[in-house]
Amino acid sequence: xxxxxxxxxxxxxxxxxxxxxxxxxxxxxxxxxxxxxxxxxxxxxxxxxxxxxxxxxxxxxxxxxxxxxxxxxxxxxxxxxxxxxxxxxxxxxxxxxxxxxxxxxxxxxxxxxxxxxxxxxxxxxxxxxxxxxxxxxxxxxxxxxxxxxxxxxxxxxxxxxxxxxxxxxxxxxxxxxxxxxxxxxxxxxxxxxxxxxxxxxxxxxxxxxxxxxxxxxxxxxxxxxxxxxxxxxxxxxxxxxxxxxxxxxxxxxxxxxxxxxxxxxxxxxxxxxxxxxxxxxxxxxxxxxxxxxxxxxxxxxxxxxxxxxxxxxxxxxxxxxxxxxxxxxxxxxxxxxxxxxxxxxxxxxxxxxxxxxxxxxxxxxxxxxxxxxxxxxxxxxxxxxxxxxxxxxxxxxxxxxxxxxxxxxxxxxxxxxxxxxxxxxxxxxxxxxxxxxxxxxxxxxxxxxxxxxxxxxxxxxxxxxxxxxxxxxxxxxxxxxxxxxxxxxxxxxxxxxxxxxxxxxxx
Ligand code: FUL
Numbered sequence: 103x104x105x106x107x108x109x110x111x112x113x114x115x116x117x118x119x120x121x122x123x124x125x126x127x128x129x130x131x132x133x134x135x136x137x138x139x140x141x142x143x144x145x146x147x148x149x150x151x152x153x154x155x156x157x158x159x160x161x162x163x164x165x166x167x168x169x170x171x172x173x174x175x176x177x178x179x180x181x182x183x184x185x186x187x188x189x190x191x192x193x194x195x196x197x198x199x200x201x202x203x204x205x206x207x208x209x210x211x212x213x214x215x216x217x218x219x220x221x222x223x224x225x226x227x228x229x230x231x232x233x234x235x236x237x238x239x240x241x242x243x244x245x246x247x248x249x250x251x252x253x254x255x256x257x258x259x260x261x262x263x264x265x266x267x268x269x270x271x272x273x274x275x276x277x278x279x280x281x282x283x284x285x286x287x288x289x290x291x292x293x294x295x296x297x298x299x300x301x302x303x304x305x306x307x308x309x310x311x312x313x314x315x316x317x318x319x320x321x322x323x324x325x326x327x328x329x330x331x332x333x334x335x336x337x338x339x340x341x342x343x344x345x346x347x348x349x350x351x352x353x354x355x356x357x358x359x360x361x362x363x364x365x366x367x368x369x370x371x372x373x374x375x376x377x378x379x380x381x382x383x384x385x386x387x388x389x390x391x392x393x394x395x396x397x398x399x400x401x402x403x404x405x406x407x408x409x410x411x412x413x414x415x416x417x418x419x420x421x422x423x424x425x426x427x428x429x430x431x432x433x434x435x436x437x438x439x440x441x442x443x444x445x446x447x448x449x450x451x452x453x454x455x456x457x458x459x460x461x462x463x464x465x466x467x468x469x470x471x472x473x474x475x476x477x478x479x480x481x482x483x484x485x486x487x488x489x490x491x492x493x494x495x496x497x498x499x500x501x502x503x504x505x506x507x508x509x510x511x512x513x514x515x516x517x518x519x520x521x522x523x524x525x526x527x528x529x530x531x532x533x534x535x536x537x538x539x540x541x542x543x544x545x546x547x548x549x550x551x552x553x554x555x556x557x558x559x560x561x562x563x564x565x566x567x568x569x570x571x572x573x574x575x576x577x578x579x580x581x582x583x584x585x586x587x588x589x590x591x592x593x594x595x596x597x598x599x600x601x602x603x604x605x606x607x608x609x
Contacts, residue, residue, distance in 0.1 A: 139484030145536030145599040147392045156345040157567045159259045160428050163202040163210035164437035166406040169220040176405045178218030180269030180312035184234035192239045193444025196252035201446050205454035206461040209259025211302050212249045219270030227283045230270045246294040261300035262291050266328050272314020292340040303349045354393045357382030361399030361423035363432035365561035369394040369537050395432040408439035414449050417456035425577040431566030468607040470495045473516040479505040494606045502532040502604040510597040517589035525584040526609040528570045532602040539565045540596040546587040
């Protein structure tokens with residue numbers, strides 16, 4: 103905002119009273135106000151734009167495919183001959199992505215190098231790669247390329263898993279491995295697309311391995327060995343929106359591989375603290391780093407890789423995982439392993455379709471869009487922004503409801519002219535300005551006068567990017583007949599600063 107000083111007395115005193123000046127000749131001074139729209143100040147820590155975009159991917163797939171698919175192992179030693187990688191047809195990443203899209207997933211991460219060091223692209227860094235196999239299909243395999251192409255075509259997000267630990271490389275444990283093998287492999291992968299959303303590294307401390315024939319145990323200090331800060335900067339120059347997972351330091355493991363996050367789940371962590379490990383499932387309210395949780399879980403029974411004796415988890419079980427991860431401020435990366443033909447088995451494809459239909463039926467029709475919404479408090483509007491309750495149901499994630507500074511509790515009431523059948527309430531904070539809500543409660547009413555608290559057995563604490571509350575209090579019970587309600591009332595009971603929610607949905 104440009105403003106002309108007109109206080110001539112003050113200016114005269116400043117310049118010396120003898121200087122006579124016409125107001126039109128006075129210099130223009132630029133004054134900027136930090137919050138011209140009366141926007142709430144950030145409640146630190148806050149996510150980077152990259153982390154915000156990453157969070158929006160919510161539910162995506164993991165595809166463990168590689169040497170282990172043909173050796174019936176979960177962790178290959180690194181001594182396997184490349185010839186053992188023998189697809190019975192050309193692997194088809196497009197089929198993988200189509201199947202998970204039908205399940206409501208927005209993207210996927212393909213494992214392109216597991217701990218055995220075998221690479222699924224024609225890397226220049228080692229001969230331990232698919233193109234060294236005598237199998238014709240293996241020689242034509244380039245998973246990163248085919249996967250990225252299919253994802254773009256299907257309008258899905260994509261990324262790659264590359265194991266830092268390499269049980270094949272003779273150099274593992276030395277500087278040469280980091281500079282000449284691992285970093286270069288990450289670089290090669292980044293070149294498959296600047297639009298990648300996540301690069302996945304696992305806990306990578308080394309251990310027993312082949313190591314070029316040494317057959318010994320090698321361990322490294324994961325915190326320093328991989329030169330992560332440099333790697334992260336370098337990859338971000340090529341793929342600016344690529345979140346570096348795990349050791350990469352931009353998103354955290356949720357602490358289990360069973361598909362659940364804590365009911366209380368902060369996106370913040372105090373990295374480096376010993377409590378970090380024990381707090382993975384719930385984050386730390388006082389944490390000073392934005393490190394949101396990701397849950398990795400398997401949709402099949404036998405392991406991360408395909409095994410002939412595997413069975414598929416039911417769509418109902420996967421739906422429960424969804425509620426306990428995406429519904430608890432975590433993303434869900436769900437593993438479905440391709441088989442020896444390089445495709446997802448038909449049984450998995452069918453379960454994925456069923457899951458997609460279930461999500462659509464249960465969480466696809468937002469009743470809030472047709473509700474009347476009111477809040478007990480609304481923040482004063484700014485020059486070009488308001489914070490009215492209507493923002494919660496307008497379908498715009500950039501408009502949000504807020505209260506005035508210092509007002510850390512409020513009620514939001516959604517009502518309908520005719521009774522509705524309600525099962526779930528979903529809430530989303532405007533996390534660009536930090537995760538705030540500490541405690542809330544949800545009630546329903548059949549007449550708008552008498553209120554019944556719902557889901558009281560569930561910790562109604564944090565919200566974050568997204569929180570979904572099953573009103574019957576159970577994430578595992580089969581879909582019941584729901585509650586009849588003419589109104590739903592959400593009370594924000596406590597918040598680290600004035601609460602900011604951009605969306606409330608009722609299903
Ligand atoms: C772990 C690995 O050791 C498993 O094999 C699998 O890849 C899982 C997703 O991450 O750290």
